[in-house]
Amino acid sequence: MMCLVIYDITDDKRRNKLAAMLKVFGLARIQYSAFRGELNSNDRMVLAKKVNQFVEDEKDSIFIIPLCDRCLGTATVLSKGGACLVKESKVQIV
Numbered sequence: 001m002m003c004l005v006i007y008d009i010t011d012d013k014r015r016n017k018l019a020a021m022l023k024v025f026g027l028a029r030i031q032y033s034a035f036r037g038e039l040n041s042n043d044r045m046v047l048a049k050k051v052n053q054f055v056e057d058e059k060d061s062i063f064i065i066p067l068c069d070r071c072l073g074t075a076t077v078l079s080k081g082g083a084c085l086v087k088e089s090k091v092q093i094v
Helices: 011-025 041-054 069-074
Strands: 004-007 028-031 034-040 061-067
Touching: 004 011, 004 041, 011 028, 011 034, 011 041, 041 061
Parallel strands: none
Antiparallel strands: 004 034, 004 061, 028 034
């Protein structure tokens, strides 16, 4: 299932380590603090446990958001640079 991972981590070092971990999980950066990619339910649970270590400050937060095909089909992305959530061939409109 396509997932978004968005975060706000106050410490630069922890934030950079988190970004590196998300890349190891096969996620691609779509904005400075936002990644997307395919994660099954097991990988989402493992990721949630691993990224919990990066939430140390009361201002820190990490969102792991699964997106169903219907959500992807109704999402709107505004970009002059061609940003998208998924390749067009993967989006199914219900």
